[in-house]
Amino acid sequence: MPTAYPHPQKHLGHAVNYLTGNHEYDIPKETVDGEIAQLRARLESKPSFNPGLTFDPEKHLIKDPSAKVLTLDDLKIKKTRVAPVCNFATTYQFPLLTQEAVDMILWEALRPEIVEKYGRLPNLAKSATRLDFHIGGHCSRWAPFTQALWNSPELREILERFTKVKMKPLFSAGHFNFSLAEKNATEPPSEELLRKYREQSNGDEVPSSLGMHYDSSTFALVIMAELDENTIGGETGIVTGDNKFVRVPDPKVGSATLIQGMVLKHVATKPVSNSNRVTAVAGFCVAGPEKLDNSLLTSVKPSILPRQNYNEFYNDWAQFRLTNLAEHILHYRDQLKNVEQFDQKDFIAHCQEMESYLHKCWDEMEEHYNPPYPPKEFRITYDEL
Template sequence: MTVQTQQYPYPQVIRENGLIDTYKDFAPTHVIPEKTKANEIQLLLNKITSKPDFDPNMKFDASKHIIFKPEYFKSTKTFTLDELNINKTHVPKVTDFGAAFPFPLLSPEAVDMILYESFQPQIIDKYARLPNLATNATRLDFHIGGHAVSDGQFTNSIVNSKEIEDIVSTFFGCPMEHIYNSECAHINASLATTDEKEIEKYPKTEEEIKSLISKQDAGDGDKIPSSLGLHYDSTTVALVIMLDLPEEAVGGQTTIITGDEKTVRVPEPRVGYATMIQGRVLKHLASKPVTNHNRISFVNGYAASGAHTLDNTALTSTKPSVLPRARYDLFYKDWVEYKFKRLEDHLKYVRENVVKDYEEGKGFDQEAFVEKCINIEKYLTKCYDEMECVNNPPYPPPHFKMAYEDLS
């Protein structure tokens, strides 16, 4: 018997398509330059460890390190998708929540510990890579991710914090959970240069700075210099915590595209402050400062929780051939573990409710059961249909550049 294998339209990862063809080898072409590690990264570590009260062995304590207060739910400016004029989305929305302006979340000590753990030399070598989605990227723009579970005890405690999960759930309007390891504890870094020749390229006067910002905001959002270019997230919600952005820096905000295709910068967050967006349906980017300053954010992905529902996470912008910080074997282990656990829980929920309805004399609703099976089938297909061996069309996909109103 001969088994006929399916012939996929894009069986090869092609660099000309905007993809990284060495993704299985952890993108050796995208390693962090020695110059960056020896100068700017070491300078950052020295700044942290020179603080008199810094303790590299500090343990996470929610009562000390989470500074959010219940009154911030009322005082924080939030936007629904309708208020952002977003009426059409490329996938169904989960709730009407669109975005939240910055709110206090982590203490300075917690921020320092996340930075200290994440920027250790062995972590940079093992988990960090230059971007593949950036606009005007330099040697100083890079991502770190997938490191918290094995190599960042304090950072991992933040990721798994029930207190933060509850904050995200309340803002979003339904119970949420953090998702798989490779999509949590994502460090998105753009560092200030110490190279005098590189410094010369930055605007010098306040007039030059304002002119550059105005020019960026009036133009195509896809052309704004960024460490993560114009995109939709592959996770339901992105919680973005600022770890480093000096008060004198100009730019560096999360920038969203509204339904009328206008560019809107979320107000500059202070260190330890967080913003939230329903990134699966809200087009956005992580802009770089136009001044020579650090911009380091800590991004965690969340999805709606509960066995009664299935998450809407995708591979689009997170798979290893697109996002080089994703280590191939680790990423797909995390992906399958998360997606199949969600599927297992949902299958059990459906099965138990069919039995329960029968025992309670409610009968069997065939149409409802078929609808659930169709959704389960679609979910299973989405577990693999964007994997590199199946689907590798040019990146970014067309809907990243489409106007909202042109979405089908």
Template sequence: MTAATTSDFQAILDGNTHKTIPISAYESNLAGIYKMIPPSPNPITFDPMIHLTYYATTDPVVKDRFHQTRRLTMDELGLTHPHQISPIGVSDPFQLFTEEAIIIMRRELLQKETFLKYARYSYNSTSGLDCVVRGFVKDGDEIICPFTYSAWTSSKTMELVSWMAGVELEIVMDYEIAHSNISMKSENLAEEERIKHARELVRRGSNGEDLPAVVGWHYDSYPFVCVLMLSDTTNMIGGETALRMGNGGEVAVVPGPVRGSATVLQGRMIEHIAPVPLGASERITMVTSYRAKDPKIRDGSVLTTIKPELNWGSRYNQFYSEWIDYRVELMKKKLDIIVREKFDASGKFDKKKVVESLKEIEEYIKNTYE
């Protein structure tokens, strides 16, 4: 690995603008898709009773389907860990947002000025237009995408995501609301992939259950994520998420989501791979990151995959400022708890408990600046 130069540091400070997507790439790959999104004559305000599938219907079957969604526990995955924040490891896809909501979020994300300002090439892109759009929903005090912001911060949305995760969650920080991963290819290339895959299945005598190639084993930097599919997956081959289990390295497969559905994953504790689907001309996902709402529960967030020095989508001044704000605010809550609970059941000062609590905060401070 080569040492970083002065120009490298300056590029990071400048917001990694050297990795912005050129207007020509937008015009050739995304402009046509944006024009196909049904327009809305007036701004639409997010309404959980209209835009969350669970609340938008009175059909008890839909509600029952939500509650019957398969959730694999950490124990079932062989990954039980003292630092896990929930017994749930991962959920199967479940319908989260309605079609109208998806249309509006696609419109806000792919709007030309917003995309060109906030999109950056993915640091691990191998080909085509693979990019990440981060910090575009709310920039400082300005809400750029009001519908998307309200959709993810709604208490009703938070309740559904928390129920599926098995623990009450809250969004890590505004910067991590709806960061989006976009992979594009021409329809001709997508069709070639579908044909090639079909021929390969015939050659191997497969029953069609084979998984396509996937790359990128990794742990997430935050305790939990909710991954929402914004694309039509009808012609998509693959798209399943694979998890590394603790039972001798076996792999568990979570079905690929359909448009409007989401999956929750305790990604900080589970090594997993992002799918590389074939046969689709676009793949757009939105990811919102969470930690436990209860300040007593450990926050194991790190910056392994998201710091501006690595992930070009994270802009230095905005990202680190919000990181420090949320970490310091959480430390204040933890310190308040120590003050409130410094006595034991008999009313005596609990020295051992207080010392251990202070050591945990000391570690949290160290992890924050490291």
């Protein structure tokens, strides 16, 4: 097949050497042996630490959280890049995980072998340093506690109270965004930090561990896994329909926010203060054989995110999409058995929908089409979509 950019180029937003692991984005040894090792040692030194801990929803989930919910209408978003699956936009922070659960998912991500294989520096951040990095793709293979959390029916029940649609986790669900504090750095006076924070009114220019973007998953669950006391900044930032930049307020360790990230332009902001800020992020989509998910590759394929392992990522993607399509075809076939009058137009429309879904399984792959990143839709207002 013809390809627009057979060799991804940095100036187009593409990671290089994505087929062989993007090792030029490896986390520096200074960070691995310093701040990461210290954070891991702090977790392991806790009296309650248990490397064999298993996930228990009764013990580790806060099951009756309440939070303010905002709809797309509330945010004045009338036009979207793809059709939303519901009117839900986002929640304010709500308590979700106990401290023990937070410590465990963080520790599973910070083990040396995981950091080496799945940890990479960002290529799409603002004002990133050696202390800003991503770790992801490890959960389904090497993090049993975290994987059990993402696949927990009890977690989905909590999230579905907000969205009012059936949900399930995406393939390879779960990654971590890290912005760590610099040791022995001189901190400006708090008044100066607050002034700097208030001046950050343009979401495209706010320092971030992941710049302004739309998600390639329908929903994103963002859990605060590490946040220093007295941190200034570090919230999830959202652009509203009238082009205002707002932040989801009052993040706390163990709390979470849920967003329909496929249609909500947002950014993972870095703290203004010299503070640790770590989030665990899991992608979800609509569930049920009667519906096909609207997942994309745009912002998560290996040439865009250096943390993605090429072979694991695409095998997981193919299994996920083909399984969804197979279940949907079987569901639709069973429905047809019970119709009294066969409707050709309806059948054609349904086949076209399934054909479009299969097409979206490959049309954003690097081998076929790998345009400059971010795409135009990430840089324009909602009204211009």
